[in-house]
Amino acid sequence: MSKEIGITVRKNEDFSEWYTQVVIKAQLTDYAPVKGLVVLRPYGYSIWEFLKSSIDQKLKATGHENGFLPVLIPESLLSKETAHFAGFTPEVFWVTHSGDTEIGDRLALRPTSETLAYSMYSKWIKSWRDLPLKINFWNSALRAEIKATKPFLRTSEFLWQEGHTVHSTKEEAEEEVMTILDIYRKTVEEELAIPVILGKKSEREKFVGAVYTTTMESIMPDGKALQMGTSHFLGQNFSKPFDVKFLDKQNIETFAWQTSWGVSWRLIGALIMVHGDDKGLVLPPRVAPIQAVIVPIYSSQSDKNVILEKADIIKEVLAKKGLRIHVDSRDEFTPGYKFHDWEMKGVPLRIEIGPKDLAKDKMVLVRRDTLKKFDTPFSNAEHDITQTLDAIQHDLFEKANKLLNERTKNVNNFDEFKKEIENGMFLYSPWCGDQKCEETIKESTSADIRVIPFDRKRSGAPCIVCRNPSKTDAIFARGY
Amino acid sequence: MSKEIGITVRKNEDFSEWYTQVVIKAQLTDYAPVKGLVVLRPYGYSIWEFLKSSIDQKLKATGHENGFLPVLIPESLLSKETAHFAGFTPEVFWVTHSGDTEIGDRLALRPTSETLAYSMYSKWIKSWRDLPLKINFWNSALRAEIKATKPFLRTSEFLWQEGHTVHSTKEEAEEEVMTILDIYRKTVEEELAIPVILGKKSEREKFVGAVYTTTMESIMPDGKALQMGTSHFLGQNFSKPFDVKFLDKQNIETFAWQTSWGVSWRLIGALIMVHGDDKGLVLPPRVAPIQAVIVPIYSSQSDKNVILEKADIIKEVLAKKGLRIHVDSRDEFTPGYKFHDWEMKGVPLRIEIGPKDLAKDKMVLVRRDTLKKFDTPFSNAEHDITQTLDAIQHDLFEKANKLLNERTKNVNNFDEFKKEIENGMFLYSPWCGDQKCEETIKESTSADIRVIPFDRKRSGAPCIVCRNPSKTDAIFARGY
Numbered sequence: 001m002s003k004e005i006g007i008t009v010r011k012n013e014d015f016s017e018w019y020t021q022v023v024i025k026a027q028l029t030d031y032a033p034v035k036g037l038v039v040l041r042p043y044g045y046s047i048w049e050f051l052k053s054s055i056d057q058k059l060k061a062t063g064h065e066n067g068f069l070p071v072l073i074p075e076s077l078l079s080k081e082t083a084h085f086a087g088f089t090p091e092v093f094w095v096t097h098s099g100d101t102e103i104g105d106r107l108a109l110r111p112t113s114e115t116l117a118y119s120m121y122s123k124w125i126k127s128w129r130d131l132p133l134k135i136n137f138w139n140s141a142l143r144a145e146i147k148a149t150k151p152f153l154r155t156s157e158f159l160w161q162e163g164h165t166v167h168s169t170k171e172e173a174e175e176e177v178m179t180i181l182d183i184y185r186k187t188v189e190e191e192l193a194i195p196v197i198l199g200k201k202s203e204r205e206k207f208v209g210a211v212y213t214t215t216m217e218s219i220m221p222d223g224k225a226l227q228m229g230t231s232h233f234l235g236q237n238f239s240k241p242f243d244v245k246f247l248d249k250q251n252i253e254t255f256a257w258q259t260s261w262g263v264s265w266r267l268i269g270a271l272i273m274v275h276g277d278d279k280g281l282v283l284p285p286r287v288a289p290i291q292a293v294i295v296p297i298y299s300s301q302s303d304k305n306v307i308l309e310k311a312d313i314i315k316e317v318l319a320k321k322g323l324r325i326h327v328d329s330r331d332e333f334t335p336g337y338k339f340h341d342w343e344m345k346g347v348p349l350r351i352e353i354g355p356k357d358l359a360k361d362k363m364v365l366v367r368r369d370t371l372k373k374f375d376t377p378f379s380n381a382e383h384d385i386t387q388t389l390d391a392i393q394h395d396l397f398e399k400a401n402k403l404l405n406e407r408t409k410n411v412n413n414f415d416e417f418k419k420e421i422e423n424g425m426f427l428y429s430p431w432c433g434d435q436k437c438e439e440t441i442k443e444s445t446s447a448d449i450r451v452i453p454f455d456r457k458r459s460g461a462p463c464i465v466c467r468n469p470s471k472t473d474a475i476f477a478r479g480y
Numbered sequence: 481m482s483k484e485i486g487i488t489v490r491k492n493e494d495f496s497e498w499y500t501q502v503v504i505k506a507q508l509t510d511y512a513p514v515k516g517l518v519v520l521r522p523y524g525y526s527i528w529e530f531l532k533s534s535i536d537q538k539l540k541a542t543g544h545e546n547g548f549l550p551v552l553i554p555e556s557l558l559s560k561e562t563a564h565f566a567g568f569t570p571e572v573f574w575v576t577h578s579g580d581t582e583i584g585d586r587l588a589l590r591p592t593s594e595t596l597a598y599s600m601y602s603k604w605i606k607s608w609r610d611l612p613l614k615i616n617f618w619n620s621a622l623r624a625e626i627k628a629t630k631p632f633l634r635t636s637e638f639l640w641q642e643g644h645t646v647h648s649t650k651e652e653a654e655e656e657v658m659t660i661l662d663i664y665r666k667t668v669e670e671e672l673a674i675p676v677i678l679g680k681k682s683e684r685e686k687f688v689g690a691v692y693t694t695t696m697e698s699i700m701p702d703g704k705a706l707q708m709g710t711s712h713f714l715g716q717n718f719s720k721p722f723d724v725k726f727l728d729k730q731n732i733e734t735f736a737w738q739t740s741w742g743v744s745w746r747l748i749g750a751l752i753m754v755h756g757d758d759k760g761l762v763l764p765p766r767v768a769p770i771q772a773v774i775v776p777i778y779s780s781q782s783d784k785n786v787i788l789e790k791a792d793i794i795k796e797v798l799a800k801k802g803l804r805i806h807v808d809s810r811d812e813f814t815p816g817y818k819f820h821d822w823e824m825k826g827v828p829l830r831i832e833i834g835p836k837d838l839a840k841d842k843m844v845l846v847r848r849d850t851l852k853k854f855d856t857p858f859s860n861a862e863h864d865i866t867q868t869l870d871a872i873q874h875d876l877f878e879k880a881n882k883l884l885n886e887r888t889k890n891v892n893n894f895d896e897f898k899k900e901i902e903n904g905m906f907l908y909s910p911w912c913g914d915q916k917c918e919e920t921i922k923e924s925t926s927a928d929i930r931v932i933p934f935d936r937k938r939s940g941a942p943c944i945v946c947r948n949p950s951k952t953d954a955i956f957a958r959g960y
Contacts, residue, residue, distance in 0.1 A: 023565050030598065030600060030603065030604070031548070032550050032552075032600070033553075033554055033557055033596070033599055034550065034553075034554055034587060037550040038550070039547065039548060039549050039550065039596075039600055040548035041547055041604075042545030042546060042547050042615060045546050045547045045548055046545065046546070047544070048548075049546065065522030065525070065526065066519055066522060066525045066529065067519065067520055067522050067525045068519060068520035068525055068528075068543055068639060069512070069519050070514065070517040070518070070519065070620075070635065070636075070637045071551065071589070071620065072512075072514050072573070072622075072636075073513075073514075074513055074514055077513055089579065090579045091578070091579055091580050092578070093552070093575045093577070093587075094575065094576065094577040094578070095573045095574065095575050095576075095589065096575075096576045097573070097574040097576065097579065098571070098572070098573050098574070098624035098636075099569065099570045099571055099572060099624060100570075101624075107514060107573075108552070109575065109589075116512065116513070116519075119513055120510060120512070120519055123510065124510070129810075129812060130656075132598060135522060140551065141548075142550075142551070142552075144578035144579060144581075156550075156552075156578075157551060157552065157730075159551045160549060201838065263625070330609075332609060352758070404514060420630060435497050438704060443852075
């Protein structure tokens with residue numbers, strides 16, 4: 001493989017350039033003709049499909065249903081909840097014309113659908129019998145980005161799901177917030193092999209319009225934090241302006257309690273950053289479009305025929321077990337080229353079969369994560385391949401967990417804080433709860449509160465900034 | 481059920497009002513706050529999911545992959561293929577601002593994605609090794625409608641899939657056009673139980689930019705034709721302006737051959753119109769979110785307990801066979817109310833279990849399509865329910881096929897044509913191939929050429945308008 005085709009920079013030398021090369025050269029995505037927009041190529045979309053299906057199944061199992069909302073929201077509706085509106089207007093795309101006709105109440109492209117969903121919900125919900133209402137929407141959101149585009153991390157249109165639920169009690173709504181956060185955690189940890197920290201956002205960082213926001217955060221290898229998903233308790237903040245109310249069992253009209261939540265294709269960005277290496281993408285088997293690729297090695301036509309026949313048999317046996325196997329029978333490329341090609345695309349396992357292997361009734365397995373090679377007799381193919389894929393999934397998580405632990409540090413002293421933040425760390429520090437101290441940290445270090453963890457032991461030390469008694473401990477970091 | 485909640489008009493007395501009541505009252509859809517836009521409620525979306533999954537599986541089995549394209553297309557790109565652009569501009573939504581900033585090259589909301597897809601394809605395709613490229617996109621299209629909104633049939637945003645393929649030869653591209661049309665036919669006939677006629681569109685009716693358009697047409701009970709899906713042969717009409725070319729095996733640069741094709745949620749509209757009746761929706765079992773609903777009938781708490789226990793057992797047994805069963809255990813409604821509720825929602829089969837049934841180890845099955853009731857012993861539940869659902873699916877198709885045949889007539893005489901078109905018929909008539917005669921028919925009868933069928937015997941009679949020798953026979957009708 002020529003230098004131009006492979007990844008030309010090292011991950012730890014120029015992380016940003018490395019990332020861009022991986023997403024483009026592994027054919028996950030490409031830049032669209034409009035600044036800030038990207039397309040998803042089939043290889044990238046396929047990863048999204050696995051993620052989507054995993055989340056969708058969990059949502060359905062917990063009583064959620066899917067729906068569809070149009071992308072156009074009238075300005076008058078979007079502006080009904082004022083804090084929410086103010087938070088989004090700077091980045092809204094506005095439709096002003098249809099054909100040659102000017103539109104009176106101009107239309108926003110959905111930055112998020114709370115306002116539209118709840119204007120519908122207020123029509124649908126009349127009594128306690130209509131509750132809970134738990135609808136999810138798989139769509140895209142549009143927010144004009146002025147900063148440089150980073151596929152999966154910062155684009156003006158992104159794929160996501162947004163869920164919007166309505167409950168008759170505060171307790172039930174708050175329980176829903178946590179049910180969803182746990183679905184997100186499970187998906188990310190089990191499918192993407194990325195460990196996360198769960199907790200709340202601070203008042204300053206919460207979703208505009210929410211009572212509070214819960215979040216799932218992780219750290220990337222460049223030391224920056226990535227918000228991986230959020231689940232918001234909206235209280236009655238939207239049900240009041242949008243008139244989402246119901247007659248309870250005593251026939252009393254009551255405003256409903258609401259939640260909203262979402263994850264986006266940003267999760268694919270995290271996957272690339274956390275697991276990728278100098279050769280390109282490294283995919284956890286559970287979301288890999290191809291879990292193992294068989295590369296036949298031959299120099300004569302007769303060898304080719306026998307080896308491809310063997311490869312097809314192995315593929316068929318494994319396909320029956322639900323594994324996704326590809327035989328790379330392309331004649332126009334050398335085995336060496338193919339090795340690099342599939343390494344760049346992050347296929348978890350490579351299976352090599354040459355004439356000598358065939359003679360010994362064996363094949364060679366090569367793990368993408370460790371690049372370790374080992375022989376396996378054909379008779380053990382099913383067992384060894386399944387087990388190796390499981391081991392890769394497990395080891396990728398462990399490696400990422402080690403990174404998270406190494407990069408997380410308890411710090412009670414502001415000087416040490418300032419030093420450690422330069423090293424790209426998650427700093428767990430005591431905080432008085434005052435927004436002023438939060439802003440002091442932001443101004444002097446560019447770090448913000450990523451998450452106030454649910455279940456991490458507090459130090460009890462005074463606020464790291466003002467030295468007044470602390471109310472909580474929070475994880476601070478620079479973020480994406 | 482009160483009159484207000486049920487359907488208040490007869491299908492054959494006010495078809496349009498009947499349709500609107502069904503889509504709203506069966507909770508398939510609702511009107512969004514912007515004129516011309518609708519939302520899809522979970523019950524409606526669920527039908528879309530079954531359709532989507534059926535098509536998606538068939539596309540993947542024939543080597544297609546999914547991708548994502550942004551909704552925004554710059555005007556400069558959209559206008560590159562001039563005939564195509566002229567066809568769509570009157571109905572394009574234009575984005576002119578992001579936040580407070582005016583956008584230089586204004587952005588169209590995707591009316592269809594040929595232009596955007598092919599500008600990407602021209603970057604991705606270099607050699608014959610990159611072909612065929614067969615990508616499908618599940619998204620929505622936006623076309624500003626000025627006529628009155630009809631959910632599923634005429635809205636300014638609609639869910640669909642659009643496929644875009646690239647081939648190295650004309651023959652392979654033309655074969656793809658037919659592969660897709662056949663996937664559409666199979667889906668509509670087997671899942672939706674609606675028979676269709678396949679053929680070509682006339683030059684006047686083809687997709688703007690295509691060499692030719694193949695189509696799948698059917699007739700609705702009001703006598704209007706509905707285009708159910710189209711598959712276009714684009715030739716090199718787009719590959720030339722968009723520079724989609726490749727080096728062939730002889731290293732010669734060649735413009736590629738292309739196809740595009742799509743079906744939309746309009747198929748759900750067809751389903752409603754073809755199978756629905758005065759009581760509401762009638763769903764073919766294969767796309768019914770709930771295939772059978774169990775309604776327990778009791779007057780005492782002890783009866784209730786035993787019956788619900790029995791209902792749950794039956795549900796579990798059938799769920800294991802992959803059937804979608806719902807037990808309606810709502811206490812706040814009478815059995816009579818529930819019967820009407822599920823009838824309106826078109827659930828194919830109702831299962832009633834009361835104390836007398838329980839005493840005789842049996843239950844009552846009620847078919848939604850015929851409303852016929854019959855007893856089934858519990859011991860036969862699995863067999864009888866499965867078989868009845870199959871029978872419903874089969875009978876719905878036969879009934880629709882009968883309608884199609886009754887409404888299709890060979891007519892060689894223009895006076896008879898004018899009379900029969902008033903009766904809401906598909907008229908199969910000889911045509912000289914001249915656009916003038918096509919326009920004469922359109923002007924004098926409002927009918928147009930729906931489809932020039934692939935395999936229907938020609939009459940050989942002279943053109944129905946000009947009496948010159950006919951080149952072909954075409955099906956004329958008034959359309960949606």
